[in-house]
Amino acid sequence: xxxxxxxxxxxxxxxxxxxxxxxxxxxxxxxxxxxxxxxxxxxxxxxxxxxxxxxxxxxxxxxxxxxxxxxxxxxxxxxxxxxxxxxxxxxxxxxxxxxxxxxxxxxxxxxxxxxxxxxxxxxxxxxxxxxxxxxxxxxxxxxxxxxxxxxxxxxxxxxxxxxxxxxxxxxxxxxxxxxxxxxxxxxxxxxxxxxxxxxxxxxxxxxxxxxxxxxxxxxxxxxxxxxx
Amino acid sequence: xxxxxxxxxxxxxxxxxxxxxxxxxxxxxxxxxxxxxxxxxxxxxxxxxxxxxxxxxxxxxxxxxxxxxxxxxxxxxxxxxxxxxxxxxxxxxxxxxxxxxxxxxxxxxxxxxxxxxxxxxxxxxxxxxxxxxxxxxxxxxxxxxxxxxxxxxxxxxxxxxxxxxxxxxxxxxxxxxxxxxxxxxxxxxxxxxxxxxxxxxxxxxxxxxxxxxxxxxxxxxxxxxxxxxxxxxxxxxxxxxxxxxxxxxxxxxxxxx
Numbered sequence: 258x259x260x261x262x263x264x265x266x267x268x269x270x271x272x273x274x275x276x277x278x279x280x281x282x283x284x285x286x287x288x289x290x291x292x293x294x295x296x297x298x299x300x301x302x303x304x305x306x307x308x309x310x311x312x313x314x315x316x317x318x319x320x321x322x323x324x325x326x327x328x329x330x331x332x333x334x335x336x337x338x339x340x341x342x343x344x345x346x347x348x349x350x351x352x353x354x355x356x357x358x359x360x361x362x363x364x365x366x367x368x369x370x371x372x373x374x375x376x377x378x379x380x381x382x383x384x385x386x387x388x389x390x391x392x393x394x395x396x397x398x399x400x401x402x403x404x405x406x407x408x409x410x411x412x413x414x415x416x417x418x419x420x421x422x423x424x425x426x427x428x429x430x431x432x433x434x435x436x437x438x439x440x441x442x443x444x445x446x447x448x449x450x451x452x453x454x455x456x457x458x459x460x461x462x463x464x465x466x467x468x469x470x471x472x473x474x475x476x477x478x479x480x481x482x483x484x485x
Numbered sequence: 486x487x488x489x490x491x492x493x494x495x496x497x498x499x500x501x502x503x504x505x506x507x508x509x510x511x512x513x514x515x516x517x518x519x520x521x522x523x524x525x526x527x528x529x530x531x532x533x534x535x536x537x538x539x540x541x542x543x544x545x546x547x548x549x550x551x552x553x554x555x556x557x558x559x560x561x562x563x564x565x566x567x568x569x570x571x572x573x574x575x576x577x578x579x580x581x582x583x584x585x586x587x588x589x590x591x592x593x594x595x596x597x598x599x600x601x602x603x604x605x606x607x608x609x610x611x612x613x614x615x616x617x618x619x620x621x622x623x624x625x626x627x628x629x630x631x632x633x634x635x636x637x638x639x640x641x642x643x644x645x646x647x648x649x650x651x652x653x654x655x656x657x658x659x660x661x662x663x664x665x666x667x668x669x670x671x672x673x674x675x676x677x678x679x680x681x682x683x684x685x686x687x688x689x690x691x692x693x694x695x696x697x698x699x700x701x702x703x704x705x706x707x708x709x710x711x712x713x714x715x716x717x718x719x720x721x722x723x724x725x726x727x728x729x730x731x732x733x734x735x736x737x738x739x740x741x742x
Contacts, residue, residue: 341571373487373490374487375487402489403489403492403493404489404493405490405493405494405504405688407504407688447493450496450497450500450502451500451502453497453504454502454504454505454506457504457505457506458506
């Protein structure tokens, strides 16, 4: 009979043994070493029956199928575009997935996306060799026009969005900015210059205080004071 | 270069603010630490916002160059390490690193900060060589100013290693400081559209038109200059930029202590 070394929602560090024995199954953010289950990241542990997983608190973005992310065109290749996605691996946007228009042989691909353009795109596939394929076909996937893009810790993205998008909606309503949050931690912001700074400050506060409960109310208070 | 980002930044600058809420002529928080390594004769770490770099000074026995047998050698090297930005690659130093090293070198050399004749031990045979190595740890723009500030802070903390006439003993540091006769400080002023700004972030540095680096000694004398970027500048622009740089160099000088 195996035994669990930790409680639910404990903070664990990389390399920490979470459980011993084959009765448990390693979930996201953990791996099995011999008979033990070891943590891969710094994060909160989560025990669901036999499965032990981990909610990361730190670390880089790791692409998952279906994630809607913001990327930056880094290079134009023969068959498509190379997109930087704030992660260790490059991603490819193939010509077929980039546009539904017919592209003639030898056409200039910069008419669709130039180097330096930001795009909202979706992760289509991540191979075992960490080749990431992204697509522009889907609702809300587009090239971003104007505005600014900045990066936050991708693990705090769920907090920035809030339950059913409540947090981000509060910021949008108060500042009148257009905001798009990518799962990879890139955030696109467009609005009045002074309002953009308020929105950025609010997101900064959320990132720093992501562990505090009742944060949405606090942010609403902050925005109420700033926007008058 | 992202033209849309530039337009967006100019729109914000028209209102007198930047993306991070600073005024155009405002620096981020600057910190200077000295004596951060054990092995170098002098060292400093400078942080400007998220930009961070270290500078080390090594002193050794060199042979003087044939055209200046009674003068010591000064060498500045900048390493833009790949760990500090995705823009930098391994391998021999690129255009950016060479320019930065030369501009920092020029500020120190032309201000006469180090009296190279003082470094002579035996004319034509033995002189002290002063080597400055600057390594970037994180690049969030304005490496130029951070590098020059680190260089001068490191030089100020430099002590001679023990030297018995034939060999240098790096294990023991003497209390004898490397005398400095000037403390040049470099400030780079950037021009985006018709706006002047100092201390750009990496994002702002991507879309500037032109820049001027000016090195000042303590009394405000211009000792070195460098123009960069594709944009052209009028004489009035340059005068405005120099005035702003001088104002900022006075602020930065206070941090040297």
